[in-house]
Amino acid sequence: MNGQTREQLRALRAYQCVRAVPTGLRADYKPRVHGLGASVLRDGLAAALAFLEREKKADEREPLGTNAAKWLLNDLAKSLESAPLPELNRRLTTMSLPDAVRELKLEEYMLATRETLRLLVWFRRAVQATFKDSEATRAP
Amino acid sequence: MESRAYLLQALSPLHVGTGQSVGVIDLPLMRMRATGIPIVPGSSLKGVLRDSRKHDSDRARSDAIFGPRREKPGPEGDQPSEYAGALVVGDARLLALPVRGFVGTFALVTSPLLLALARRDWGGRMGDEDVPKPVAPLAKYQARVASLKDNACLYRHDGRPRVYLEDLDLEVENQDDAGLASWAEVLGRALPSEERDMLLRRLVLVDDETMSFLWETATQVDTRVSINPETGTAAQGQLWTEESLPAETLLMGVMAATRAWHPERKLAASEVLSEALGGQGTMLQLGGKATVGRGWCRLLSWQSGGSEGQR
Numbered sequence: 001m002n003g004q005t006r007e008q009l010r011a012l013r014a015y016q017c018v019r020a021v022p023t024g025l026r027a028d029y030k031p032r033v034h035g036l037g038a039s040v041l042r043d044g045l046a047a048a049l050a051f052l053e054r055e056k057k058a059d060e061r062e063p064l065g066t067n068a069a070k071w072l073l074n075d076l077a078k079s080l081e082s083a084p085l086p087e088l089n090r091r092l093t094t095m096s097l098p099d100a101v102r103e104l105k106l107e108e109y110m111l112a113t114r115e116t117l118r119l120l121v122w123f124r125r126a127v128q129a130t131f132k133d134s135e136a137t138r139a140p
Numbered sequence: 141m142e143s144r145a146y147l148l149q150a151l152s153p154l155h156v157g158t159g160q161s162v163g164v165i166d167l168p169l170m171r172m173r174a175t176g177i178p179i180v181p182g183s184s185l186k187g188v189l190r191d192s193r194k195h196d197s198d199r200a201r202s203d204a205i206f207g208p209r210r211e212k213p214g215p216e217g218d219q220p221s222e223y224a225g226a227l228v229v230g231d232a233r234l235l236a237l238p239v240r241g242f243v244g245t246f247a248l249v250t251s252p253l254l255l256a257l258a259r260r261d262w263g264g265r266m267g268d269e270d271v272p273k274p275v276a277p278l279a280k281y282q283a284r285v286a287s288l289k290d291n292a293c294l295y296r297h298d299g300r301p302r303v304y305l306e307d308l309d310l311e312v313e314n315q316d317d318a319g320l321a322s323w324a325e326v327l328g329r330a331l332p333s334e335e336r337d338m339l340l341r342r343l344v345l346v347d348d349e350t351m352s353f354l355w356e357t358a359t360q361v362d363t364r365v366s367i368n369p370e371t372g373t374a375a376q377g378q379l380w381t382e383e384s385l386p387a388e389t390l391l392m393g394v395m396a397a398t399r400a401w402h403p404e405r406k407l408a409a410s411e412v413l414s415e416a417l418g419g420q421g422t423m424l425q426l427g428g429k430a431t432v433g434r435g436w437c438r439l440l441s442w443q444s445g446g447s448e449g450q451r
Binding site for chain 2: 034036037038040042044046067106107109110113114117120121124127128
């Protein structure tokens, strides 16, 4: 017991990530956060991350701050690194999140799916609370 | 008090929700708090059953079964009445979830926990010889079927049977499960005769861990949008997601009844139950989103085989 609930820790990580999203990226970041949970439920975690990865690939050589999919994948990886998922944590030290998830055994894959869904709840809340409407509707 | 177990079979996606949420789904399903098992609350079912009798000329009979109507809606209407309704409608709890698969189109997936809860619902209502025995526990991420020969959802990999449910590729024990076969047989008795072999062909037993993952992640999630009447295109910021139990889901619950307390309508408990359950396979619309086709269900019960009991 570290004196904080798991939800508090998820909330801390999510708010930290969302507050750091550059203004110019927020309009594209917001719908990706909103759609990712449903995508995980419909298609599975590996497929949902592969979808973000595909978006990321389009301009992989561009800096991180110009691609919302890349930024969100990075945020999720950072947040999951500190979640209590030993197999995923170990892989994330040497590989990207989609690669790490693809390698997981069934038990860890199920845990990673659940953890990601719980985390995305906080990302959604943080986006709603942090981004102003004018930012969210302006194209990057 | 007399009671009877009932089965709800979803014929279209079923959305009985909790209202708006701040989770990953805007309109999630209602679930049991401690277990997360999806449910249809008894109050929803009772309201729909009562509504189905609204054109009944014998209003007193309907009131005797369902209780006197409230004079005022909401908490203000919660006043003591002259008499109580005779019918008690329990929540319908998930019994088997249809999950898409690579082989056999879909499987009806259940688990030892769901069957144990169903057995508890049945307790004392069926003769001992009719209540299926509890199934043997399973190792994590393992599955079992009633009959390896008859099940439509199996494929063989390296000579070993497996099922492929959504994302999950599970090994199936290489022997028939007679306990599960008796569940398929007894549950099937509530279904119309032409559908009775569906459970034998599609029922797949998985461990509780896998089942809870499936009832969290294998429900139907639809994205919907409002159309701006001025432009005929999607309205800004009017996109939402809603969760439903897929068509073919089976849920189980219990209805109970006392004799009617109505001063002018004397009904025995068995009459109250028969009236509430209606004819075999009564069609009902349950839950929200009725106008977009959600919530068509068949209400079924065990008419033969000692389905009624007193306690």
